[in-house]
Amino acid sequence: MQEKNEAFLDGVRITLRMTPQQRDLLRRAAEVGGMPVSTFVLHSACQAADLLLIEQQPGVLSPTVESLPTFTEPARQRWEAIPADIRQRLLSNVWCGCCRHEVTITNFSGTIKGRDLLLVGKCAECHGDVARVIEGA
Numbered sequence: 001m002q003e004k005n006e007a008f009l010d011g012v013r014i015t016l017r018m019t020p021q022q023r024d025l026l027r028r029a030a031e032v033g034g035m036p037v038s039t040f041v042l043h044s045a046c047q048a049a050d051l052l053l054i055e056q057q058p059g060v061l062s063p064t065v066e067s068l069p070t071f072t073e074p075a076r077q078r079w080e081a082i083p084a085d086i087r088q089r090l091l092s093n094v095w096c097g098c099c100r101h102e103v104t105i106t107n108f109s110g111t112i113k114g115r116d117l118l119l120v121g122k123c124a125e126c127h128g129d130v131a132r133v134i135e136g137a
């Protein structure tokens with residue numbers, strides 16, 4: 001019963017302000033698509049959102065933390081427990097012995113070593129090996 005309520009609350013109702021021209025356009029498009037205007041708007045917005053997010057992906061220079069290709073399960077859990085802004089900072093100030101300054105780690109994998117989380121990857125600038133240890137609490 002609890003679950004049912006929560007599922008219900010998950011739906012968010014929003015009101016959109018649009019010009020009569022926009023409304024007319026959407027109504028006609030929805031008719032062609034054979035669905036209610038609200039469904040059409042949501043559907044289109046989600047498609048656009050999907051596209052945008054897909055396009056944004058794998059830039060070597062912007063490691064998407066959420067994709068986590070090569071994390072072991074315990075490492076992933078530890079990593080995801082860290083707030084996103086801190087994770088981003090941890091990834092962007094890794095010392096590269098070759099470049100002699102702080103760089104962004106890319107193509108990294110995560111494992112647990114003892115109590116620590118170990119990230120091993122490549123320097124975004126020289127592509128040399130870099131690593132970061134995140135000490136266990």
Ligand SMILES: [Zn+2]
Pocket residue numbers: 096097098099100103123124125126127128
């Ligand atoms: Zn480097």
